[in-house]
Amino acid sequence: MTLVVVVVLLAAFVLVVAGTVLIRSRVGTDLEPPAPSRARGATLLPPPEAPPDTQVHPPVAPVEAEGLADSAVTEAEVIEPLPGEPAVVIEPVPPLKPSIRDRLGRARSLLAGYVGSVLSRSSIDDEAWEELEEALIRADVGVGTTGQLLDALHQRVKAESLETPAQLVAGLKAQIKADLAGADRSLALRADTTNVWLFVGVNGVGKTTTIGKVALARRSEGNDVVLAAADTFRAAAAEQLEQWARRVGVDLVRGAEGGDPGSVVFDAVQRAASRGAQLVLADTAGRLHTKVNLMEELKKVRRVAERPPGAVTEVLLVIDATTGQNGLTQAREFAQAVGVTGVVLTKLDGTSKGGIVLAIEADLGVPVKLVGVGETADDLLSFDPEEFVDGLFE
16 A cells, blocks of 8 residues: 555656646747748848958048048948848938038137127117127227128117117127128139139148148039149148049149249149149149248239130138138238139138138128138038028027
């Protein structure tokens, strides 16, 4: 009897153990993640490691030369398809262009305190006018231009019956926009000739870098371009321009160090004409603007560039915005020598002296056409007066 009981208990124990193992095995199976399934039309991402036959594009090597920093540029990404299905191509998203407003932080900060003080007043009193005057002068609008601007604003206040400080500030913005309106800020490009754009300005203002950026922009718009390294007195300028030429994929004409700048421009025009290129961008020397020999040299370069088949359609004066009123002095000298048609204002993002825009246009009647607001190639922008004024006050 005892033996029978022992056998029954052992059998029961074996059954319990077997049942437990079976249940655990079934639960473990149910908890495993399901095998990947693919709905019709869905796209599978590639595995972490590309198969041996996948073409991998190497990253673009960074450009080390000064002024050649650029925004991110990537090639289209091709996702390897499954057998019998088309490849999925993901086109790169082009970088967003910066806005002038986003880069005017320093100039806006300078005006913000004065504007805030004016807005805190209960009426348009003499102190409000004095604060606006001080703000404009500190922003390097210049004493003369500031006086003209405030005289026009006084007339606007009377004509429009402006009564509150908020209306006064709004009237100032409207007056600045009106003063900047109407100028032709386009870059001339004739179809019947080989266009020559001369870039002039003193050393250190970013002239050579500006030319490289303009070349890149014109090439992206479909223009054939030839660069002329006519600053033969500074070897670094020609070398930097050569790096831009390689990067953009355009021809460069350069001469011997200390050679005749006019001959470089002449050869560049001939080369452009022979190849059907519409545009020659010519760098020029930028020694002290007070030197008579430099101005005479620039006059000669312009005369040479005007010889058929070439025609000078733009003379762009490059000014460093951080120099303020000194930039206006440069503008007068170059305008008298070579007939400046437009201004490129560089480093506008790095100064509180944005008022130089108003001083240049009021004093010379020469429009600001391009502004530099950063170090990358995408940071050279067409000047928009509306955006500029809004960026100063908002």
